[in-house]
Amino acid sequence: MTSGKIGVVAIGRNEGERFTACLASLDGFAGPVVYVDSGSTDGSVEAARAAGVEVVELDMSRPFTAARARNAGVGRLRAAGLPDYVQFVDGDCVFAPGWLDAAATFLDTHPAAAVVAGRLRERFPERSVYNRLCDAEWDTPLGQVDACGGIAMMRASAFEQAGGFREGLMAGEEPELCLRLRQAGGEIWRIEADMALHDAAMTRFWQWWRRTRRAGHAFAEGYALHGKGPERHYQREVRRILLWAGALPLAILILGLINGHWARYALAIYPLQVLRLSARLGMERAFFLTLGRFAEMQGLLDFWRRRLSGAGAKPYDK
Known part of the structure; x- marks a missing residue:
């Protein structure tokens, strides 16, 4: 696994077994891993430390956003020497075997690329209609695209030059950053390689409704x-x-x-x-x-x- 040039930033809150599976999917990865926690009470922080992962616990007296958490993770990586590439992942995802190598190789051979993402799939689409809707949402076109989601590998230099994520955004922070990266001449790519499995764990209507409501807020913002x-x-x-x-x-x-x-x-x-x-x-x-x-x-x-x-x-x- 190409680990010397990659750092991983994971974020989460009370992801439980999903976060344990996320950590397990990094088995064999020797690069730096930072977990940014936003007030978990389920032992996620302890599980991360037990796995040898560096932990950043956000000050929850300030408004929390995923953008703020991701920036905090990059900040911790930066303190020890920022790697060439930063892989972002949410705590409810597990990496596909070989993804980190595939993504790093793509960035190595495509110098204009600022971001690369792969195929994200829902882990248990059969469990509910809402999970199936997520799985369909992840099935996006391949090639050069306008934006990625929260799971992607970014060129650290491009990320830094763009100023990172806009921390005040409640949602939609990845497309907004991708827009600024493209304005600076960077390219956003989605490639055929499997990237990760996502576990939405949505079994109730109101979970889907809140998620869709959040998307509307992101569009407006x-x-x-x-x-x-x-x-x-x-x-x-x-x-x-x-x-x-x-x-x-x-x-x-x-x-x-x-x-x-x-x-x-x-x-x-x-x-x-x-x-x-x-x-x-x-x-x-x-x-x-x-x-x-x-x-x-x-x-x-x-x-x-x-x-x-x-x-x-x-x-x-x-």
Whole structure:
């Protein structure tokens, strides 16, 4: 395993056995590993130290974000001499065999690449519809892309020059960093190699709803930062949410006050949208994608309310 030039930053909170499996997937890796904990009470800190991993315990009196945790991990690596590449991983993931070597080799041979990610798959898609939705979400195009997720290997020099993650972002910190890396001339790649297995452990509707709501917040926040720039960051996503969970429901409500029969006909727009999407995505994904616009709208409203009130970051629970 190519370990001398790679450092690993893992973040987590009360991941339990999932974090134990994450550590086990690093067996044989000789490079530096930093675990950044955000207030775990399940023994994760002790498990990391027992495995010889350096631990950073965040001061939870300050607002916690994943971006802040990842930056703290890189800061600890930097104190001992920053490696060439930093692999970020969440504590609910396990690495695929050979991934770290494959990623480092890609960065070695592609000097313009700032970030490389591989195939992320859901570990137990059969356990719930919500896990299956995650698995479908991870199935993204290969090649040069606009953004990665939270599991990726980054060129440390590019990460440093970009200033790292924007710590105030509650979500969507990886696409925002990727945007800045691309603006600086860096490339973002997703390659065919298996990268990791993710364990969403979502078995209840409200877990899915909170996760989708958080995505809506990320779209709104990303759009507020870069939506009017040449990248039009998240412009399409915000407009789609406003249409399907804002303008159309309002129009149907007004129509209902004028003529209830026409309002009932107008409501058929939503099942028709599900049918249209199902031809490409399947009925299950089409249904939840359409329903999810309302959770995303709630996230948009969360962002605007917090921005108007001046409230700081307050992450959603998993």
